[in-house]
Amino acid sequence: MNQNLPFTPKLLERCISCGYCLPACPTYVITQEEISSPRGRINLMRAVQIGELSIDQTLEQSSYCLGCRACESVCPAGVEYGTLLEEWRSAAWQGKNRNLILKLLLFAVNQSWRVRLLGIFNPRNFQKSKWNEYSIMLGCFERGLFPNVSAAAQKNLSINVNGNQGCCGALHAHNGELARGKEMAKKLGEQLPGKIITTSGGCAAHLASVIGKDRVFEYSEVLFNQVDLLKPVLINGEKARVALQDSCHLRHGLQIYQQPRAILKQIADFVELPGASDCCGAAGTYAILRARDSKKVFDKKAKEIEKLNLDFIISVNPGCTRQLATQLKRRKIKTKVMHIAEFVALSNSINA
Amino acid sequence: MDLKALTQLLGEKVKTDPVTLTAFSTDATPEFKATPEAVVFAESRDDVVKLIQFANENKVPVITRGAGSNLAAATVPITGGIILVMTKLNRILEISKSEMLAVVEPAVTNVNLDNAAAEYGLMYPPDPGSKTVSTIGGNIATCAGGLRGLKYGVTRNYVLGLEVVLGTGEVINTGSRMVKDVAGYDITRLLVGSEGTLGVITKATVALRPRPTISKYGVAYFKTLADASVAVDAIVGAGILPATLEFLDQVCINAVEKFAAIGLDTSAGALLLFGEDGDSDDVEIKTQQMADICANPAGVISVTRAKNVVEADQLLFARRCALPALAREASLAVSEDICVPRPLLAETVAKIAEISKARQLKIGVFGHAGDGNLHPKVLADINDPAEVARLHAALDDIFNLALDMGGTITGEHGVGIAKLPYLERKVGKEQMYLFRRIKSAFDPNGILNPGKTGS
Numbered sequence A: 001m002n003q004n005l006p007f008t009p010k011l012l013e014r015c016i017s018c019g020y021c022l023p024a025c026p027t028y029v030i031t032q033e034e035i036s037s038p039r040g041r042i043n044l045m046r047a048v049q050i051g052e053l054s055i056d057q058t059l060e061q062s063s064y065c066l067g068c069r070a071c072e073s074v075c076p077a078g079v080e081y082g083t084l085l086e087e088w089r090s091a092a093w094q095g096k097n098r099n100l101i102l103k104l105l106l107f108a109v110n111q112s113w114r115v116r117l118l119g120i121f122n123p124r125n126f127q128k129s130k131w132n133e134y135s136i137m138l139g140c141f142e143r144g145l146f147p148n149v150s151a152a153a154q155k156n157l158s159i160n161v162n163g164n165q166g167c168c169g170a171l172h173a174h175n176g177e178l179a180r181g182k183e184m185a186k187k188l189g190e191q192l193p194g195k196i197i198t199t200s201g202g203c204a205a206h207l208a209s210v211i212g213k214d215r216v217f218e219y220s221e222v223l224f225n226q227v228d229l230l231k232p233v234l235i236n237g238e239k240a241r242v243a244l245q246d247s248c249h250l251r252h253g254l255q256i257y258q259q260p261r262a263i264l265k266q267i268a269d270f271v272e273l274p275g276a277s278d279c280c281g282a283a284g285t286y287a288i289l290r291a292r293d294s295k296k297v298f299d300k301k302a303k304e305i306e307k308l309n310l311d312f313i314i315s316v317n318p319g320c321t322r323q324l325a326t327q328l329k330r331r332k333i334k335t336k337v338m339h340i341a342e343f344v345a346l347s348n349s350i351n352a
Numbered sequence B: 001m002d003l004k005a006l007t008q009l010l011g012e013k014v015k016t017d018p019v020t021l022t023a024f025s026t027d028a029t030p031e032f033k034a035t036p037e038a039v040v041f042a043e044s045r046d047d048v049v050k051l052i053q054f055a056n057e058n059k060v061p062v063i064t065r066g067a068g069s070n071l072a073a074a075t076v077p078i079t080g081g082i083i084l085v086m087t088k089l090n091r092i093l094e095i096s097k098s099e100m101l102a103v104v105e106p107a108v109t110n111v112n113l114d115n116a117a118a119e120y121g122l123m124y125p126p127d128p129g130s131k132t133v134s135t136i137g138g139n140i141a142t143c144a145g146g147l148r149g150l151k152y153g154v155t156r157n158y159v160l161g162l163e164v165v166l167g168t169g170e171v172i173n174t175g176s177r178m179v180k181d182v183a184g185y186d187i188t189r190l191l192v193g194s195e196g197t198l199g200v201i202t203k204a205t206v207a208l209r210p211r212p213t214i215s216k217y218g219v220a221y222f223k224t225l226a227d228a229s230v231a232v233d234a235i236v237g238a239g240i241l242p243a244t245l246e247f248l249d250q251v252c253i254n255a256v257e258k259f260a261a262i263g264l265d266t267s268a269g270a271l272l273l274f275g276e277d278g279d280s281d282d283v284e285i286k287t288q289q290m291a292d293i294c295a296n297p298a299g300v301i302s303v304t305r306a307k308n309v310v311e312a313d314q315l316l317f318a319r320r321c322a323l324p325a326l327a328r329e330a331s332l333a334v335s336e337d338i339c340v341p342r343p344l345l346a347e348t349v350a351k352i353a354e355i356s357k358a359r360q361l362k363i364g365v366f367g368h369a370g371d372g373n374l375h376p377k378v379l380a381d382i383n384d385p386a387e388v389a390r391l392h393a394a395l396d397d398i399f400n401l402a403l404d405m406g407g408t409i410t411g412e413h414g415v416g417i418a419k420l421p422y423l424e425r426k427v428g429k430e431q432m433y434l435f436r437r438i439k440s441a442f443d444p445n446g447i448l449n450p451g452k453t454g455s
Helices: A009-013 A026-031 A038-049 A055-064 A081-092 A100-109 A112-118 A141-145 A147-157 A170-174 A178-191 A201-211 A219-229 A248-254 A258-267 A291-308 A318-330 A340-347 B003-013 B018-023 B045-058 B110-118 B136-142 B187-191 B225-237 B250-260 B282-294 B309-320 B322-329 B342-358 B385-404 B420-427 B429-442
Strands: A134-136 A195-198 A216-218 A241-245 A312-315 A336-339 B038-041 B062-065 B082-085 B092-096 B101-104 B159-166 B171-175 B199-207 B214-222 B244-249 B270-278 B300-305 B332-335 B363-368 B373-380
Touching: A009 A038, A009 A081, A026 A291, A038 A055, A038 A081, A038 B018, A055 A081, A055 B018, A081 A170, A081 A178, A081 A248, A100 A112, A100 A170, A134 A147, A141 A147, A141 A318, A147 A219, A147 A340, A170 A178, A170 A201, A178 A201, A195 A201, A195 A219, A201 A216, A201 A248, A216 A219, A219 A258, A219 A340, A241 A258, A241 A291, A258 A340, A291 A318, A312 A318, A312 A340, A318 A336, A336 A340, B003 B038, B003 B045, B018 B038, B045 B062, B045 B082, B045 B159, B045 B199, B062 B136, B062 B199, B092 B110, B101 B110, B110 B136, B136 B199, B159 B187, B171 B187, B171 B199, B214 B225, B214 B282, B214 B309, B225 B244, B225 B270, B225 B282, B225 B342, B244 B250, B244 B309, B250 B270, B250 B309, B250 B322, B250 B363, B250 B373, B270 B282, B270 B309, B282 B300, B309 B322, B322 B332, B322 B363, B322 B373, B332 B385, B342 B363, B342 B373, B342 B385, B373 B385, B385 B420, B420 B429
Parallel strands: A134 A195, A195 A216, A241 A312, A312 A336, B038 B082, B062 B082
Antiparallel strands: B092 B101, B101 B199, B159 B171, B159 B199, B214 B270, B214 B300, B244 B270, B244 B363, B332 B373, B363 B373
């Protein structure tokens, strides 16, 4: 095998172009154009692989793709599109093709000490405790933007925290630095020996793909084991009305979507959001790098959320929390956005 | 071709960048690839008319394309030219409950039409395996079948009328909204299955049916596909015309189970899925009758009834995924689509097993058993030229087998390029000449999907 090929040949061969992925792809649904579908993009990758197209010609599509991996869930042939996309961006997003904002974002989380700096105003950042079965992963941007999420998870599950930890490298892997992304995941696996709990669906999928699923657990997956002990979250004596926005990589990458629903059904008046498994447009750095497209992807979801008349829309990934909050606010929709760990903390039930 | 003039005519709907052209160089048929010179996304009938007039004047091939899910390379532009993409014409224009019909633009998917009909208590019966992605226009162009063909028929039984742009740019309206209409030649029927060689469908009026309120399913496992075929013949022989009678061989059961993980018996040689729908106790009676018949033939392993709708849906879903799921088994997987008279089904599947042995290739067979419609999928390593050559020899064996059995080279996928070499043997020289004369009446300059049926 030629080591210089941008794509692993076996992964490219798997697609038979049946097109079952088309209706599942958010960008195809918007454009109805082949190039912005998973099948079309794989055709572009194939053309790059054999030199019919230059990698630069495919730059726009490599970035227009959300990387949500919804196509994987509906692909009977088992195409590993997420991995192909990582390879694509690693080949395409180099040199002059590298976005400046992206460079800054990746720089900020590249080293453990910088990640700690992100959460400098959070005292738990410096906490060091004895290792027990599970360690909690604090995340990188989550550490700075939503420190209450891991605090709530830590409380719900009474797990210990080790402040000296870096970023899992998902951002790198999804944004053209696959090798570095894998390295960072390995490093984090060393910093947090044993089993790792994360409150971020995207991180869970990436970390599990590198250090093994047997060591990585998403928060709701663990809490699910004690779902019967949870008490309801009440608003004026009534169960809060909530819906869930799936995390794409958690659902399509790790097939975890029933557990958070089971938890919410136990403690709230849960309603299924139509298209809950469709990407919200956060998609890691997408909401920052392609703000306009990200907003367009959210349009349908905004209407669906508004229609349900919810107290809370619950997320299982920090990027989704940010996207939901920003986009709902922009449209003056009053539904509150909360991460599932914080919502469970409201029920003030187990270990209380 | 004067691309500048084309762009002047249709503006941004015309794409000529190499990235777009690459994306339209294939459809869902393995091994066929050709790059078009331009791609046009039609947004109205007028766009289609303008394009066809341009192409007719300049003698440029036009290849009309819906979802691109066809399996006979019917939408691969082997002669170059323009790919006319219909995907943006995807509105349901009308559903008339009292007339039990729908008027749709060509790129409405089967599933979207059927879901919309469901709101009126109606259904659109043709449901090809690819129903989530395939379009009504594409269905009509290939006369798509599906899993309910035995009881409900195929696409040709549901097309009432069409709005079509001919190869000259003229617009005609065929048929009508009525079930009965014999005014003139049945051009509607002629267009069904014409694979984009006679005209471009820009609007279709299709019949709907009352939606059954009850459906029941069961599954039987057999030692071999031939054993299952005997059961199929016995079921229809007993006067039952069920909604579903589908089978999978062991290669397919394994591939599907890997994707769907619903607990199929992967040790069995064949799976037969049977089901009936309707509105009365008759559904239960018929389904039980089928279960009883399945329990009798030699080679039966087990017969179980689906407990509920969820279980039944899982089984149907599993069957639907057989074709793409088989891609897990090899880097090259070519799916064929032969049909044989039902009483010869057992003999045919036994002979396909012989072909598999003789050519030393794995062949997964599944299909609409009740229709005698088989999809043998021949598997090979794409990087092994000798194996690929044997794959082509095996396909040749399969087509010849179908014709020897008095069957056909394609039941529902169409002729396209892939099966064109076998067409004359199926229909005869005189009919081939007639095809050409018909084609030239619709498309005198031969611009519509040239190099395919009728050329």
